[in-house]
Amino acid sequence: MTGGRGEGGALLTPAPGESPIVVLVRPQMAANIGTAARAMANGGLFHLRIVAPRDGWPQPNAYAAASGADAIIDAAQVFPDIASAVADCHRVFGTCPRPRHVIIPMRDARAAAEDLREINGRDLRVAVLFGPERAGLEADDLAHCDTLVRYPLNPQHTSLNLAQAVMILAYEWWMQAEKTPPRDFQMNETRPATKGELENFLTRLVDELDASGFLHNAPKRPGMVRNLRHWFERGEVTAQELRTLHGVVTELAKGRMRRGRFQDNDPPPWQETETP
Incomplete structure (x- = not known):
């Protein structure tokens, strides 16, 4: 495992009860990691973990796409597999673009954000997995999850890029605490x-x-x-x-x-x- 380090070289691992950890599983392009970090910052999600990035890490092009969310890129931690990326987590959610033949709790983004707030309120560490851009999480990836998250979109066109998928969940997370x-x-x-x-x-x-x-x-x-x-x-x-x-x-x-x-x-x- 490699990871971002803060002042004094301390590993930046979120304390239980902080905002959820976004885990990008096998992302394919640096720009997609950067735009995902930008979406995270918009919605108040600041902990990024990356599993087996195709082009390795670090990737300088991620900073240009992050549009100022450099701190998230700096603190990003890289893991060889999902098991090690979520080993310290108490709950794991996985985004699922289409139905799978599994019996597991299913949430839309809004309900998932409610669950995430409730879990964090109990001082538990929770992660949300986002799959590769081309096909999303595979069945073996979802086996690490205890809850699935689906976005009910136009059935004629449900395609989202990685940053869009992160942005939807980040927005719903933020709105759970928005007082306006x-x-x-x-x-x-x-x-x-x-x-x-x-x-x-x-x-x-x-x-x-x-x-x-x-x-x-x-x-x-x-x-x-x-x-x-x-x-x-x-x-x-x-x-x-x-x-x-x-x-x-x-x-x-x-x-x-x-x-x-x-x-x-x-x-x-x-x-x-x-x-x-």
Whole structure:
């Protein structure tokens, strides 16, 4: 076994409970190892082990493809076989691109990430195997695994390159700890307006529209007011947006008073007139 070493020459072996170990089994090209490291860094996976790389190790071209994830390449450990690569692990997952004739727990990437978080939470060391680019893990490789991971993709085209396969799992791992609500808005320094604040604005808006003559058509007035309400009630209007809208109404009212109201007998300029 060879391995990356940190300051003072200490072997960089992750402590139990840290992020999972990514194990690339018989990778064929340095660029693929580099892009896999880049994907790992994106998703917060920092421990890389390489089993029997086709072109040996180290490979300088891996750094160019890693796009700044050099620390992962520096610390990568190389093993002659899977057994030695996972000997210190408590659990081993294996990515499996197609069904195999084995009886073993199967997970998709999201469920696998949940399992990985739970395992790490019990201070256990866990590895995830990724097979060679051409055909993935073989049956003998999967015999080292206690759980398989499959990606449910378009059955007409399920082909992934090595970095893509790593990226999917890295993303799901990261999202297990991501606190940003999936359907929330970025509020920055404001907040959603209360219904009372919104009602106050709508009352003022309707009063000004009455004063300007926009709602002069009595039969249509209720429907027009409802349309305005639906528009503002549709989403979470923020307090800052309401302050801006209050300012808009104020300036429009001032402009109307400066110009003078149109004659009562004249149609408002924004209303379409019928042509004979």
